Amino acid sequence: MHTGIVRLIAFMFLLLPSESAFSCEQCGRGPALDSTGIGWQQVELRARKFLITAKAVVEWSVLDVSNANVGWIDADGLDGVEGELIEPGAQILRLDYSSKLIGKPVDSVLWMDPDDGAILQYVVDDHRRRPKHRTYRFTNRGAFQRTWRPEKNEKKLAWAEWSEQYGDFRPFPEEVYDRVITDSLGIIYIIAASELGRGGDRLEVLAFGSREVSRGIFTAEEMVDIDADFVVEGPLGERRCKGKTQVLRIGVEIETVGDEDEPDSGILSEIEIFLDLQSRLPLRISARAKYVGRVVIKTKRARMIDDRGCPLSMQS
Secondary structure, three states, X not given: OHHXXXXXXXXXXXXXXXXXXXXXXXXXXXXXXXXXXXXXXEEEEEEEEOOEXXXXXXXXXXXXXXXXXXXOOOOOOOOOOOOOEOOOOOEEEEEEEEEEOOOOOEEEEEEEOOXXXXXXXXXXXXXXXXXXXXXXXXXXXXXXXXXXXXXXXXOOOOHXXXXXXXXXEEEOOHHHOOOOOEEHHHHHHHHHHOOOOOOOOEEEEEEEEOOEEEEEEEEEEEEEEEEEEEEEEEOOEEEEEEEEEEEEEEEEEEEEEOOOOOOOOOOEEEEEEEEOOOOOOEEEEEEEEOOOEEEEEEEEEEEEOOOOOOOOOOEO
């Protein structure tokens, strides 16, 4: 039960295996993204199921590479690393993500290309029972990672002083070599910065998750009314937004890249995103989780870039 909710609130569900594998001959070169249309800088999302509450906070910013302080890792000493490093342009997207279910949080920092969503480097600090610091660096053929873990007497030390260190290379399927690959945690930015805006619009994304690459297909369906209750923060202070509002319903399909003999039946199905077109906020995300049932993620707080308030369509 816990695993299903954690994966959902972490947006990992957007790129979990579905019932079918597929060949990626038809994969595109990556979506065209424009961050200037996004009205929010930070969003807090929550999901509640069986008296358990999960929380995630996502924040994004576009920085000049020269001032970004990324801290790139290298592949020195790792076996089997293939391909050329994916290098940044003049600007880079930083996406900070913190999720918490019970106990201590998991904090992640993604470094991406703001114009097509390509993942360059991904850092995760897991502060739970068995802490770890892990960094992935991406090439056009896969991702290599380095992991640090503490011995029992080292948990209070900085991760760079931990004794247990290891790494490996995780190759992509050949059919996605040289394609634009993002990370599943970057989907929230990609949806917000995409051109999805009316029924029939379609977006396809390739995303890496742990050891697999999946293809996400996002299809804009229709405008629908939903109930929302969240707080917006801006230059003029805070305001509570409560009532019905019109949003774009987006259907999600997931396919694992590759030719699997026995594909996973998938943990989640019936995935839908409900997007406010004014701010590009995901006001609701829902899915049916195996063994758990329907799980709904709702926006509870958003920090806006300008002084825009509640959705224009909201009825008080």
